[in-house]
Amino acid sequence: MLRNYRAIGDEEGLKGEIGKLYIDGNVFTITTLEKDFEIGAELGHGTFGCVKTAVHRATNTTLAVKLLRDTMRADEKEKLIKELTLSRKFDSPYTVRYHGINVFDGQIQLFVEKMRMSLDSMIKYTKRAKQRVPEAVLGHITCCLIKGLDYMWHTHRAMHRDIKPSNALIGFDGSIKLCDFGLANIAVDSILISNVGSELYLSPEQLDPTTCQQGYDVRRDVWSLGVTLLEIANLEYPFRSEAEKYASAFTVMNRVTRGLIPRVKYEYSPSFQDLISSCLETDARWRPYFRVCAQPLKRLGSGSSSTASRQNSVTGRPDAHRLASIGDENPFAADMRESRDGGVGSGSQRSPAAGVSNHADTRGNAVASPASATSLATQSPHVSAEELAKREGKTIHPALMEHEFFKQYDKVELNVANWIDSLLRLPDMAM
Numbered sequence: 001m002l003r004n005y006r007a008i009g010d011e012e013g014l015k016g017e018i019g020k021l022y023i024d025g026n027v028f029t030i031t032t033l034e035k036d037f038e039i040g041a042e043l044g045h046g047t048f049g050c051v052k053t054a055v056h057r058a059t060n061t062t063l064a065v066k067l068l069r070d071t072m073r074a075d076e077k078e079k080l081i082k083e084l085t086l087s088r089k090f091d092s093p094y095t096v097r098y099h100g101i102n103v104f105d106g107q108i109q110l111f112v113e114k115m116r117m118s119l120d121s122m123i124k125y126t127k128r129a130k131q132r133v134p135e136a137v138l139g140h141i142t143c144c145l146i147k148g149l150d151y152m153w154h155t156h157r158a159m160h161r162d163i164k165p166s167n168a169l170i171g172f173d174g175s176i177k178l179c180d181f182g183l184a185n186i187a188v189d190s191i192l193i194s195n196v197g198s199e200l201y202l203s204p205e206q207l208d209p210t211t212c213q214q215g216y217d218v219r220r221d222v223w224s225l226g227v228t229l230l231e232i233a234n235l236e237y238p239f240r241s242e243a244e245k246y247a248s249a250f251t252v253m254n255r256v257t258r259g260l261i262p263r264v265k266y267e268y269s270p271s272f273q274d275l276i277s278s279c280l281e282t283d284a285r286w287r288p289y290f291r292v293c294a295q296p297l298k299r300l301g302s303g304s305s306s307t308a309s310r311q312n313s314v315t316g317r318p319d320a321h322r323l324a325s326i327g328d329e330n331p332f333a334a335d336m337r338e339s340r341d342g343g344v345g346s347g348s349q350r351s352p353a354a355g356v357s358n359h360a361d362t363r364g365n366a367v368a369s370p371a372s373a374t375s376l377a378t379q380s381p382h383v384s385a386e387e388l389a390k391r392e393g394k395t396i397h398p399a400l401m402e403h404e405f406f407k408q409y410d411k412v413e414l415n416v417a418n419w420i421d422s423l424l425r426l427p428d429m430a431m
Helices: 002-010 074-089 119-128 135-156 219-234 249-258 270-279 333-340 385-392 404-410 416-424
Strands: 020-023 026-029 037-045 049-056 061-068 098-104 107-113 168-170 176-178 356-360 366-370
Touching: 037 061, 074 098, 074 107, 119 168, 119 219, 119 416, 135 176, 135 219, 135 270, 135 404, 135 416, 168 416, 219 270, 270 404
Parallel strands: none
Antiparallel strands: 020 026, 020 098, 037 049, 049 061, 061 107, 098 107, 168 176, 356 366
C-alpha cells in the first residue's frame, strides 16, 4: 500500500514534497509522527480517517494533522492531490494554510493550520444558546468569505465549488478562512462543466437538466455563498425548514430551480437582505461577481445598486422569498400555495417568461427553470447589459465587493473570537 501512495509525491506540483514541513519560512524534515510531534485530542473524523492536534516538538507550533487511511478510492486520492496542489499555492489570510505532508506505513499525514471551529459548529452553538448571530459578526464573516473566494478566483482562477458552513473555519484569533479545496478547480475560459459539490448547495444552473451541460462560471460559488450566509442568519438550512429535515433532496432541488427562496428570518439590515437576494438570483446572468471587471454580455456582473422589489423570472410575481413571511411556521407555505392555485408545479401549462425554460419533474409536473449562465452567448453582442435588464425587468446588482453591506463591514475591526468566547460562557454551553 505504501508504494501506491508514494505516487502522490510524483504528481505535478507535489514532487519532493513528501516528508517536508513548512513553519515560519523554515523547512523541517519529518521522520515519524510520534518522534516529531506530540499528538493531542481528536478534532474530527470522517470516512477515511480523522483530524488530530499535532504539536511540532522542535518549534512548539500547534497544527492540525489529517490522518488518512490507505483505503482511499482512486477518486478520493485524486481529490486529495488536488487539495494538496492548490493548498500549496494559496497564500491568503482567508484560506487555511498548508504546512506539509508525510507518508508513513500506508498512512497519509497532511499538516494544516489548526482552527477553532467551523461555521457549521458556530451555527449549532448559537442555536443551542437561543441566540442569533449579531449583524457585525455576520458582516465580518461575509467580508472574509468574499475576500477568500475573490482571492482564489482572481489570483489562481480557481473556483471552490464546495462552499458551505462546514468548509469555512474560525481561528482562535477570530480569523475566518476557507478550507477543503478537494473539489476546487482551475477554470478554462472562465467556464466549468462538471457538476460536483454538496448537492444542497448546488446552483440552479447546475441542477436544471436543461442547462447543466452548458457549464457555469464563478457565480456558482456566489450562489453557494448566498445559501451559506442565509443559513448563518436563519440558523438553519434555508431550503428545508427544521420540521422538514427529512425532506428529500429532490424537494430541495425543485425549490432551488423554481426560485422559492425563504426570507431572512430575523431583523437584519436591508443591505444584508439585498446582498442575499443578489447572491440567490435564480438566473445566473443576473447574479453578481466578486468584483467589478470587464465582462462580455454573457457574464454580467456589475452595475448600479437597487433594492427595488424584483420580479421572479419564473412566476412573474415578486421574488418568492418575499412571499414567505418571517412568522410563517413553514417558510415554504408559498410553495404549497402555488401548487394549490394552479401555478408552477401544479401541472398547468404556462408560457415561460424570458430566459426561462420548462421541463417536467418526476411527477410529470411542469417546472420552470432559469436560463443558463452562458445562454446570453446567443444574444446580440451589441445589446448592453442595461438594455437587456430593462427588457426583462431585472436589476443589475453591484459586484459583491462594491455592495453596501460589504463596504459597511469591510473596515470594521472586529474579533469574532470574543463573541465566540461570550457565547460559550453562557450556561450549559461547554464544548
